[in-house]
Amino acid sequence: EDAIKNYENVDSWKTIIFLYNAALKEVGTKLEILNEEFQHVHQYNPIEHIKTRIKTPESIVKKLHRYGYETSIENMVKYINDIAGVRLICSFTSDIYRLAEMIxxxxxxKVLSIKDYIKNPKESGYKSYHMLVSVPIFLSDGPIDTKVEIQIRTIAMDFWASLEHKIYYKFEGNAPEHISRELKECADMVSELDDKMLxxxxxxxxxxxVTEELEQKKLEQ
Ligand code: 0O2
Structure with a gap:
């Protein structure tokens, strides 16, 4: 409710894009700093790389339509949760949960909702950890809470998702049965690969x- 009230002044497409871009910058920088801190303390990067994107106007309108809402600024802000999107790509599944906790x-x-498609994969075989957060953007006349969708996945999950996404769009959601089946098989292989790598x-x-401990003991002798 509060977040929606804050958006009362948002009245144009330009303002929307400005706000969501600002939110992407805030969250992107924040995650980079967390990653650097982790590297500094543990000599390890939980994030392999970060991608950010603003949803295209066509894609926003399509999604509103799919949900059965008219195209309006108010509906966009209210119902489209992934106008601003950050994708965090990790090496291992354990990194995903570590990052989710850090976030x-x-x-x-503010964490608004979580969808764990790793524990509960989608029908398609899709796996990823989604967090919907809001971040205050401090404008001259006060802060505006702005939503950002954070998707966290492994390199292997990302590889699968980008291929599946392309195929989905190519066939407009009606891929031949054998393609969907083989994609599901690939999704299982991705899980197996992730488990083995972990x-x-x-x-x-x-x-x-163990080796470091032995070295240390040798030095102490
Ligand atoms: P696009 O073209 O990637 O932008 P919500 O209103 O947020 O509760 P939504 O948006 O369905 O409902 O939330 P969800 O399930 O968290 O999915 C959001 C995004 O996750 C999708 O955005 C996709 O990017 C990705 N995603 C979800 N399911 C799949 C899948 O089966 N395959 C692939 N490749 N990606 C998926 P969009 O707007 O649907 O699409």
Whole structure:
């Protein structure tokens, strides 16, 4: 309710784009800093890379239409949650949950909703962790809470999602049965790959920790 009230002054497409761009910058910078801090403390980057995007006007109008709403600034702001989108690509599934926790702990971000499509994948096989947050954008006459959708996924999940997205659009949502089936098989392979990479990495980390401990002991002798 509050967030919607804050948008009362938002009356033009230009203002909307300005606001959502500002929100993308805020959240993008925030995540970069968290990633750098993590590197500084743990010598490890949970984020492989960050992508940001503003949804195109065509895509916004299409989504409003799909939801059964008329095209208006008010409806856009109210019903389209992913006008501003940040995608965080990680190496391992464990990074996703680590990042989600870090984001949840930021006092200036309000987590509005979470969709865990990793624990509960979509029909299509889609996997990703979605967080809808709002960030206050401080304008000259006060702050405006602005929504940003954060999608967190592994490199493998991202590879799958971008291919599936292309195919989905090519066939306008009606891909031949065998393509959907094979895409689902690929989604299972992606999960298997992610699980294997994670356990391999854990083994490497344990090995590294043991070797370092031995080295340390040798030095102390
Ligand atoms: P596009 O073309 O990527 O922009 P909401 O109103 O937010 O509650 P919504 O938007 O369906 O409902 O939320 P959800 O489920 O979090 O999905 C938002 C976005 O996730 C989608 O945006 C896609 O980018 C991505 N996504 C969801 N399901 C799939 C899928 O099956 N395959 C792929 N490749 N991506 C998916 P848009 O606006 O639907 O599409």
């Amino acid at each position: 949840g702990n930021q006092d200036d971000l 356990s391999l990495n854990e083994e490497i980390l344990t090995f590294k920790a």
